[in-house]
Every structure is written in structure tokens, then in C-alpha cells.
Amino acid sequence: MKRRNFIQKSSAAAALLTVGGLGLESFAKKTSKQITILHTNDTHSHIEPFDINHHNYPNMGGVARRATLVENIRKENPNTLLLDAGDIFQGTPYFNYYGGEIEFKLMSMLKYDAATIGNHDFDNGIDGLYAQLPNAKFDFVSSNYNFKNTVLDTHVKPYKIFNKSDIKIGVFGIGIELKGLVDNKLYKETKYLNPVEIAQDMSRILKEDEQCDLIICLSHLGYHYTEKHSKIDDLTLASKTKNIDLIIGGHTHTFLPKPTVTKNSAGENVLVNQVGCYGLNVGRVDFHFDSDKNITSKGKSIIV
Structure with a gap:
């Protein structure tokens, strides 16, 4: 698969009438800083590309291609973060053996900056996950799993700045x-x-206490469930919270060509994205800040 096709590119932007009393022309003239967010989810131990004769994904994916892609984007913009939304484990013999x-x-x-934990990351038990942490030179963040009285206590952070x-x-x-998803003997x-309660608390802390300019949630809840399901999904999480700018999702293996723009509890735009599974795609979201650090979904330029 050619690298130019490895990421599907599209854009989503909303009209911006005024920012701080200034029109679009004044806004455009201000000094702009770009933050690029790259992300994966549900890679499921897929290290190599799929076989050239695979019926769905012939010669697609592979960590080597992802590495080249990430390296090139970092050269383009050093202000780049690489994140993962969980289910790193389980799916190929690489996990079974190693x-x-x-x-x-x-x-x-690849110099990932942070990842969250998916249900399949417990497939070798919480002790198996803990045993592999020395091999991860990046932090795991999870705020609604209380790991007290487990080996992961103090080894997983609620958030990172x-x-x-x-x-x-x-x-x-x-x-x-x-x-219901994982044998309780494993976790x-x-x-x-x-x-929802924890996400609202985390976003408040990051916005008010930590004074963050951009807030990202790495979620393994799933993109969307039908009404008959009582599970909380990413779209519901977005609608019931505020201060979150981007929800990077996983679990449901949802291939989105571009982020969904939805509303939070305050009526402000939130981006929700997920890029399928198996490392077939890498998500890219570009945020632009003017000299006053104005950033909302009104002024965002998103490329996936």
C-alpha cells in the first residue's frame, strides 16, 4: 500500500465569524502555532503487513510503514504527539509467543507519547500487563480504572501533560x-x-487547575451503540461533558474517514475520532492556535 494512501485525508472545519471581537481577516494575520495529534487504536499485535492475498486488507498495514509515516510528519511539524487508545495486545502469534x-x-x-488500556490488554492478566511495562518507554493513562490493591497501582497515571x-x-x-468482557480473575x-463522572472531573482539573490549552481523552469505550445498549460510548461521553477538545476512541473498530464533530454539554464543538483497527490507518488531527491561544472547533483544521 502506498504511503500516500496509508492515511485517508479529509478535512472538517466550521465557519468562524469572530474571535475575541476580531473578524476572520484579523484572525488569519495572527501568529499561528500548529499542534499535530497522530493516533492509533486496536492494533491487536499486528506487526507485519497483511498478506498480499488477504481478502480484505492485501499488503496493508505494518509497523514499519507506520514508523516511516510518523517520522515524516514529525519532520514536517516537531509539535506532534503520537497516542494510542488501547487494545495493543492479542490478535497474532506475536502476542501468543512474546x-x-x-x-x-x-x-x-516509534516514540509513542501515551496510551490508554483496552480490555484485551488484560488477556495475559493484570500481572502479564505489569510484567511488560518495563518495555514501554511511554506512559499509560487511565482515570476510571482504580488499580488500588493491584500490581498496577501507581504505575498508571490518570492523566499526563x-x-x-x-x-x-x-x-x-x-x-x-x-x-462481562474480561474474566475477573484476569483484572x-x-x-x-x-x-462520564470521571471524564468530567479530569477535564475540569486539566482546564481549571492545570490550565491546559488543549484537552484530549483517550477512550476505549467504543464509538457508538444503539439505543438498546446501556453502555456509554464516545458520542455520549462527548455530549455529557465539557472542556474536552478531542476524543480519540477505540474498541468498536470503527473506521471514520474524518472526525465526527458533535456538541458537548455546553453546546461547544467536540471532535470524536477512531481509525478502525490492526494499524491499517493512522489518525491525524491538526490544531491551530493564534497568538492569544484561541482554539475551538470553530477554528480547527482537521486532516485524517
């Missing part, structure tokens, strides 16, 4: 309820906390 060692080492070579060209970026993680005493 238990996640290769996945974490390769992600470290990055600073790129004086733009403060807060990233926090939200996980799906494990009961042991991990406690699941309400994702």
Missing part, C-alpha cells in the same frame, strides 16, 4: 467496563468507575 514484549518495544521505538511550543496539552484515559481487584 506476551506483548514486541508490541511495547516497537511502540517505544505535554508542552509543545508553550501550548499545554492534557491527555487522560477512559476505559470500558471490564465485567483481579481493578475497580471500574463511572466514565
Whole structure:
């Protein structure tokens, strides 16, 4: 698969009438800073490209291609973060034989900045996940799994803050309820906390206490469920919270050609994105800040 086709490109932007009393012309003349967010989800231990004769994904994917893509984008814009929304483990013999060692080492070579935890990341048990953490040279963030009384206590952060060209970026993680998806012997005493309540608390802390300019949620809840399901999904999370600029999703293997623009509880735009599975796509979202750090969905330029 040619690299230019590896990421589907499209754009989503809303009209901006005024920003701080200034028209579009004045806004455009201000000094702009660009923050690029690259992201994956549900890679499921897929290290190599699919076979050339695969019926759905012939010769597609592969970590080597992803590495080249990420390297080129970082050269284009050093203010880039690389994030993952969980389910790194399970899906090929690489995981069966090496238990996640290769996945974490390769992600470290690609210089991932942070990841959250998916349900399949417990497939070797919480002890198996813990055993592989030394191979991960990046942080795991998860705010609604209480790991007290488990080996992961203090090893997973609720959020992490990055600073790129004086733009403060807060990233926090939200996980799906494990009961019914994962044998409780595998996650042991991990406690699941309400994702909406925790997400609202995290976004408040990052916005008000930490004074972040950009807030990103790494979610493994799933993009959208029908009304008969009582599960919280990313679109629901967006609608019931505020202060989150971007929700990067996973779990449902949803291929979105571009981020969905939806409204939060305050009526402001939120971007929700997910890029399928198996490392077939990499999401790209570009945020632009003017000299006053004005950024809302009104002024965003998104390329996926």
C-alpha cells in the first residue's frame, strides 16, 4: 500500500465569524502555532503487513510503514504527539509467543507519547500487563480504572501533560467496563468507575487547575451503540461533558474517514475520532492556535 494512501485525508472545519471581537481577516494575520495529534487504536499485535492475498486488507498495514509515516510528519511539524487508545495486545502469534514484549518495544521505538488500556490488554492478566511495562518507554493513562490493591497501582497515571511550543496539552484515559468482557480473575481487584463522572472531573482539573490549552481523552469505550445498549460510548461521553477538545476512541473498530464533530454539554464543538483497527490507518488531527491561544472547533483544521 502506498504511503500516500496509508492515511485517508479529509478535512472538517466550521465557519468562524469572530474571535475575541476580531473578524476572520484579523484572525488569519495572527501568529499561528500548529499542534499535530497522530493516533492509533486496536492494533491487536499486528506487526507485519497483511498478506498480499488477504481478502480484505492485501499488503496493508505494518509497523514499519507506520514508523516511516510518523517520522515524516514529525519532520514536517516537531509539535506532534503520537497516542494510542488501547487494545495493543492479542490478535497474532506475536502476542501468543512474546506476551506483548514486541508490541511495547516497537511502540517505544516509534516514540509513542501515551496510551490508554483496552480490555484485551488484560488477556495475559493484570500481572502479564505489569510484567511488560518495563518495555514501554511511554506512559499509560487511565482515570476510571482504580488499580488500588493491584500490581498496577501507581504505575498508571490518570492523566499526563505535554508542552509543545508553550501550548499545554492534557491527555487522560477512559476505559470500558471490564465485567462481562474480561474474566475477573484476569483484572483481579481493578475497580471500574463511572466514565462520564470521571471524564468530567479530569477535564475540569486539566482546564481549571492545570490550565491546559488543549484537552484530549483517550477512550476505549467504543464509538457508538444503539439505543438498546446501556453502555456509554464516545458520542455520549462527548455530549455529557465539557472542556474536552478531542476524543480519540477505540474498541468498536470503527473506521471514520474524518472526525465526527458533535456538541458537548455546553453546546461547544467536540471532535470524536477512531481509525478502525490492526494499524491499517493512522489518525491525524491538526490544531491551530493564534497568538492569544484561541482554539475551538470553530477554528480547527482537521486532516485524517
